[in-house]
Amino acid sequence: MNHPAYLALADGTVFEGLSFGAPVLRAGEVVFNTAMTGYQEILTDPSYARQLVTLTYPHIGNTGCTALDDESVASHVSGLIVRELPTPASSWRSESELPAWLEARGIPAIAEIDTRKLTRILRDRGAQNGALMAGPEASAEAAVLAARGFPGLVGMDLAKEVTVKASYPWTRGSLDLDSGEQLESQGLYHVVAYDFGVKQNILRMLADRGCKITVVPAKTSAADAMALQPDGIFLSNGPGDPAPCDYAIAAIREFLERKIPLFGICLGHQLLGLAAGAQTVKMKFGHHGANHPVIDIETGRVMISSQNHGFAVDENSLPTNVRATHRSLFDGSLQGIALTDVPAYSFQGHPEASPGPHDVGPVFDRFIKSMHVAKL
Numbered sequence: 001m002n003h004p005a006y007l008a009l010a011d012g013t014v015f016e017g018l019s020f021g022a023p024v025l026r027a028g029e030v031v032f033n034t035a036m037t038g039y040q041e042i043l044t045d046p047s048y049a050r051q052l053v054t055l056t057y058p059h060i061g062n063t064g065c066t067a068l069d070d071e072s073v074a075s076h077v078s079g080l081i082v083r084e085l086p087t088p089a090s091s092w093r094s095e096s097e098l099p100a101w102l103e104a105r106g107i108p109a110i111a112e113i114d115t116r117k118l119t120r121i122l123r124d125r126g127a128q129n130g131a132l133m134a135g136p137e138a139s140a141e142a143a144v145l146a147a148r149g150f151p152g153l154v155g156m157d158l159a160k161e162v163t164v165k166a167s168y169p170w171t172r173g174s175l176d177l178d179s180g181e182q183l184e185s186q187g188l189y190h191v192v193a194y195d196f197g198v199k200q201n202i203l204r205m206l207a208d209r210g211c212k213i214t215v216v217p218a219k220t221s222a223a224d225a226m227a228l229q230p231d232g233i234f235l236s237n238g239p240g241d242p243a244p245c246d247y248a249i250a251a252i253r254e255f256l257e258r259k260i261p262l263f264g265i266c267l268g269h270q271l272l273g274l275a276a277g278a279q280t281v282k283m284k285f286g287h288h289g290a291n292h293p294v295i296d297i298e299t300g301r302v303m304i305s306s307q308n309h310g311f312a313v314d315e316n317s318l319p320t321n322v323r324a325t326h327r328s329l330f331d332g333s334l335q336g337i338a339l340t341d342v343p344a345y346s347f348q349g350h351p352e353a354s355p356g357p358h359d360v361g362p363v364f365d366r367f368i369k370s371m372h373v374a375k376l
């Protein structure tokens with residue numbers, strides 16, 4: 001028997017449904033994600049901290065869960081919102097059912113609500129502050145109060161909350177589908193990767209391209225990072241507003257002065273933009289999905305990309321030494337930048353996909369090439 005669950009928005013709108021995760025109350029920003037696959041990767045993407053994620057695809061949970069699909073050790077998402085209660089898992093890869101998996105991680109989940117109606121609200125009015133309360137004690141009133149008490153993501157530094165406590169090495173690449181073996185990095189380049197909430201597939205894709213990686217905490221100073229003698233610096237994805245992450249912006253400015261190859265993804269892209277002198281803005285409902293077309297401005301090539309962001313670098317604020325390299329074909333927003341005087345690049349979407357299409361994978365190669373050139 002499923003207990004009741006309530007999803008409340010700060011404007012007082014309440015959706016009543018059934019609980020299938022942990023019996024807890026969590027507040028956050030309510031967003032919608034249009035990806036049709038990859039619920040487990042979404043639920044383990046640390047960039048979703050303090051967000052309640054609505055999946056517009058209705059059949060969620062029917063392939064179960066496996067540790068192989070985790071994008072991080074912990075789950076930081078605040079809650080899950082879906083149309084239908086999950087059916088029993090049917091997949092040879094499945095190790096656990098989604099409801100048990102959510103409960104074990106303390107994540108509340110609501111099903112049997114009208115996710116189309118909710119998504120239309122979010123699309124028309126923008127991402128909303130909200131709260132999800134599930135379990136035998138759940139009440140609509142308590143959910144509304146919690147929704148109204150959530151201050152919103154603007155100004156919230158969450159990278160410092162989800163980052164790793166101590167640095168660690170990473171050399172593991174992707175699973176080789178022919179042999180079933182986990183590939184190992186050849187160790188050609190040493191990359192210091194700032195963990196602002198890193199997704200592991202980024203580390204695997206760097207390892208596949210010959211990088212051995214030292215993952216470091218978000219507040220690592222530029223001097224400490226340089227002491228590790230890296231060939232390049234990587235800035236990861238992560239949750240929250242990039243603007244308050246002043247420690248990271250200061251470190252990136254030093255890396256730019258030293259002209260060391262640098263590559264950023266998502267939050268890392270936004271932080272590079274801020275360090276270079278541009279500004280970031282909060283988007284209306286952001287981009288969360290796995291089919292977003294992005295154009296490479298130089299080549300005219302269009303790629304279908306995975307996206308998950310609610311802030312963006314404002315293209316109009318780019319200083320003269322920063323070039324726009326990619327744009328979203330959904331709303332024209334900036335999707336990539338390159339500095340003209342140093343080998344520093346970044347991409348707003350998710351070239352590592354996971355979940356999503358692999359069209360943008362080659363943007364990693366530009367970083368590898370710049371480390372190769374710097375070593376010559």
Ligand SMILES: NC(=O)CC[C@H](N)C(=O)O
Nearest residue numbers: 237238266267309310311
């Ligand atoms: N995936 C990310 O890195 C997200 C970046 C940032 N938290 C945003 O919402 O825009």
